[in-house]
Amino acid sequence: MSSEPARSGRLSRRRLFGLGAAGAAVAGAGAVAAGPLLREPPVAHASSTSDPYPFYGEHQAGIVTPAQDRLHFVAFDVTTRDRAELVDLLQEWTAAAARLTQGKESGSFGAVGGDPAAAPDDTGEALGLPASGLTLTIGFGPSLFDDRFGLAAERPAALADLPKFPGEQLIPEISGGDICVQACAHDPQVAVHAIRNLARIGFGRVSVRWSQLGFGRTSSTSRAQATPRNLMGFKDGTNNLKLEDAALLRQQLWADAADGPAWMAGGAYLVTRKIRMTIETWDRTSLTEQEQIFGRDKGEGAPLGKKHEFDALDFAARRPDGQPYIAARSHVRLAHPSSHGEARLLRRGYNFVDGSDGLGRLDAGLFFIAYQRDPRKQFVPIQMELARHDPLNEYVKHVSSGLFACPPGVRDAGDYWGRALFE
Amino acid sequence: MSSEPARSGRLSRRRLFGLGAAGAAVAGAGAVAAGPLLREPPVAHASSTSDPYPFYGEHQAGIVTPAQDRLHFVAFDVTTRDRAELVDLLQEWTAAAARLTQGKESGSFGAVGGDPAAAPDDTGEALGLPASGLTLTIGFGPSLFDDRFGLAAERPAALADLPKFPGEQLIPEISGGDICVQACAHDPQVAVHAIRNLARIGFGRVSVRWSQLGFGRTSSTSRAQATPRNLMGFKDGTNNLKLEDAALLRQQLWADAADGPAWMAGGAYLVTRKIRMTIETWDRTSLTEQEQIFGRDKGEGAPLGKKHEFDALDFAARRPDGQPYIAARSHVRLAHPSSHGEARLLRRGYNFVDGSDGLGRLDAGLFFIAYQRDPRKQFVPIQMELARHDPLNEYVKHVSSGLFACPPGVRDAGDYWGRALFE
Numbered sequence: 001m002s003s004e005p006a007r008s009g010r011l012s013r014r015r016l017f018g019l020g021a022a023g024a025a026v027a028g029a030g031a032v033a034a035g036p037l038l039r040e041p042p043v044a045h046a047s048s049t050s051d052p053y054p055f056y057g058e059h060q061a062g063i064v065t066p067a068q069d070r071l072h073f074v075a076f077d078v079t080t081r082d083r084a085e086l087v088d089l090l091q092e093w094t095a096a097a098a099r100l101t102q103g104k105e106s107g108s109f110g111a112v113g114g115d116p117a118a119a120p121d122d123t124g125e126a127l128g129l130p131a132s133g134l135t136l137t138i139g140f141g142p143s144l145f146d147d148r149f150g151l152a153a154e155r156p157a158a159l160a161d162l163p164k165f166p167g168e169q170l171i172p173e174i175s176g177g178d179i180c181v182q183a184c185a186h187d188p189q190v191a192v193h194a195i196r197n198l199a200r201i202g203f204g205r206v207s208v209r210w211s212q213l214g215f216g217r218t219s220s221t222s223r224a225q226a227t228p229r230n231l232m233g234f235k236d237g238t239n240n241l242k243l244e245d246a247a248l249l250r251q252q253l254w255a256d257a258a259d260g261p262a263w264m265a266g267g268a269y270l271v272t273r274k275i276r277m278t279i280e281t282w283d284r285t286s287l288t289e290q291e292q293i294f295g296r297d298k299g300e301g302a303p304l305g306k307k308h309e310f311d312a313l314d315f316a317a318r319r320p321d322g323q324p325y326i327a328a329r330s331h332v333r334l335a336h337p338s339s340h341g342e343a344r345l346l347r348r349g350y351n352f353v354d355g356s357d358g359l360g361r362l363d364a365g366l367f368f369i370a371y372q373r374d375p376r377k378q379f380v381p382i383q384m385e386l387a388r389h390d391p392l393n394e395y396v397k398h399v400s401s402g403l404f405a406c407p408p409g410v411r412d413a414g415d416y417w418g419r420a421l422f423e
Numbered sequence: 424m425s426s427e428p429a430r431s432g433r434l435s436r437r438r439l440f441g442l443g444a445a446g447a448a449v450a451g452a453g454a455v456a457a458g459p460l461l462r463e464p465p466v467a468h469a470s471s472t473s474d475p476y477p478f479y480g481e482h483q484a485g486i487v488t489p490a491q492d493r494l495h496f497v498a499f500d501v502t503t504r505d506r507a508e509l510v511d512l513l514q515e516w517t518a519a520a521a522r523l524t525q526g527k528e529s530g531s532f533g534a535v536g537g538d539p540a541a542a543p544d545d546t547g548e549a550l551g552l553p554a555s556g557l558t559l560t561i562g563f564g565p566s567l568f569d570d571r572f573g574l575a576a577e578r579p580a581a582l583a584d585l586p587k588f589p590g591e592q593l594i595p596e597i598s599g600g601d602i603c604v605q606a607c608a609h610d611p612q613v614a615v616h617a618i619r620n621l622a623r624i625g626f627g628r629v630s631v632r633w634s635q636l637g638f639g640r641t642s643s644t645s646r647a648q649a650t651p652r653n654l655m656g657f658k659d660g661t662n663n664l665k666l667e668d669a670a671l672l673r674q675q676l677w678a679d680a681a682d683g684p685a686w687m688a689g690g691a692y693l694v695t696r697k698i699r700m701t702i703e704t705w706d707r708t709s710l711t712e713q714e715q716i717f718g719r720d721k722g723e724g725a726p727l728g729k730k731h732e733f734d735a736l737d738f739a740a741r742r743p744d745g746q747p748y749i750a751a752r753s754h755v756r757l758a759h760p761s762s763h764g765e766a767r768l769l770r771r772g773y774n775f776v777d778g779s780d781g782l783g784r785l786d787a788g789l790f791f792i793a794y795q796r797d798p799r800k801q802f803v804p805i806q807m808e809l810a811r812h813d814p815l816n817e818y819v820k821h822v823s824s825g826l827f828a829c830p831p832g833v834r835d836a837g838d839y840w841g842r843a844l845f846e
Contacts, residue, residue, distance in 0.1 A: 072776065116711045123706055124656020124721055125639070125774070128649070173781060189639035192776050196785060200706045207783030213636070213776055216548070216612035226551070233547020283546055283623045288539045298547055351548070353495065353615050353636055354777065358596060360500075360630030362619060
């Protein structure tokens, strides 16, 4: 038995898998028939966390912040050509974000508030709702550094345009953007309210290029969080960079002054990819094939050949028949840091379902979000390897792409998003 | 003062409105500057309710069930022409729904489960998640009663096609459908998982015609729930039919045997409307105009001229200048039961944001859901009045429409969705 942990483990887990695993009562019933319990604690998707996160700090919140359950991500085109207007907007947005993230409305005290003949200075749909863990994180796209605002010399080398990856089918209308804002919260109404009010404040200076809602965070960014599942049903982000990894975060996540430019010290680079999954095809694939494609088992999330989710990946381990437990062309192996000079990403993506696709299928997948110190050394080589060889490519299609430089945190009420870039 | 409650009330509420109202600390700070507090309790949007609702019963769950916070609604086209296959599917779906709503996976015990060479009998993304209050509610559209399945004689008179309403701009691809399923839960991953697995089970017999995600329930269906807000920022559903209104529910919601046909006794009729809001235009409208359009104040939700949300509407009350507090062409007055022979609806709609519209705006609005005993006497006359005269029409557009007969509840494990229709 002990020489074949995958096989025996799989069978018992499989029984539980077919049997359901929500709550002790169910697991208890299963134990009689199926042996070992699935001891996974419930994932706190429906968390009632209502407290605010601090807005001011060395780094922007919403990066290593324990991933909240809901997302509203927006990319704006800047429509003004006036640099001063853009700076004014960033100052107004920062003031609004400082309020919104603390559970307050977007308007400032008494500014427009007293006059019922004026439009309200907040749209109102979050009145009475708590902060809900809202974070707002801003990023600047490559296009912001064109000739409109005199920023060309400040464009970071790490903000190099992404190469074309094999197989991607990007839709320009839902890719790119001059400025992005990522709103994460435990309540979608709070996240939507925040983005909507930033768009309202920006009227006449920016327009919404694209936006994306997401649910069910598909990575943990803290060891205090259980690993959630993506829409392929697999745990996602087991070996993600996490906020407790202080040394790795300094090495892999935060840009420092030596990286240049100076205004990005303490910031990070963000890559977004909207990855459409053909879930109907996936759902007709055998469990064995699904597990071999990922390199992990589906129930527990353990590396094939191991028993537990957090057991170390061992690419040398072989089954009794001499074949490796984890195939050379499995997702976990192709994406593993050991295949890319130890390059890692801090992922905090979300599942999405955008209605149906008009062909009788759900329009569903993963909105991939990854933060890092230098996409040229991290996202690009990892994704190039996956785009070329990942067996998952049969079931996924990249349809949108975004790249943004996320500046450091706002230090205090006298500071604003991107000040060091403009002053 | 007491002769002008609206004016004095509005000013103090307006101050609070501009000031933010999330939590006691904020309200306390506001009290110094602005007088009366906004005493609204936080709406439990991020409820952590994880318990299951019973699946079996006289009526289907998901109608008077206290409205959960998240929605995944799907409309299917039946692609088989074989009545027996359709009946098989309804039986399989019922068995899966009985399991899913109790927090179990969709597969039956051991059916496909033992064979790793087979596709898993559940897609897996809800493994480890609790029941999260999931309800699944089925309805049959008018098109199911065409000549394919021999059901024409069983079509209820109350399932008469809706008339064309002035101003509607329906998109056929996201309207109608042979069968709908409404999944409501406190966790979107649980609602999406349920719909996806029903679609998976239906492969080859049904295809997804359209689907819609929603958040932030826009009506309460129980007096135990606080009234939530729609994306216009107003409380919505203050005077909704609620599960505590037993006599009204018998009169207004549940079809009985005398209504005919017999198979619908204990069921209800469902109307869905996807209502796109031009929120950017709305957000530039003055508070006074917004409140006059609705006929309620925005902060508290009180009828204009009154102080509290649940104060009775008084259309005869007049301001000192002789004008009615609530205009004849206000939304609350046009929709009020007194304007429609006391006809009422049980609404349980959801807010939606479907990305952006390609024109620089969020694609946002209300997915309206209303249950009733007879749409010919309830939804149709109410909506005809609104479509003709509601000043809100300047800010909304109906883009999808659905009409479904929702059969009574499944009595026990030997019963199935719609059995009385087919046997």
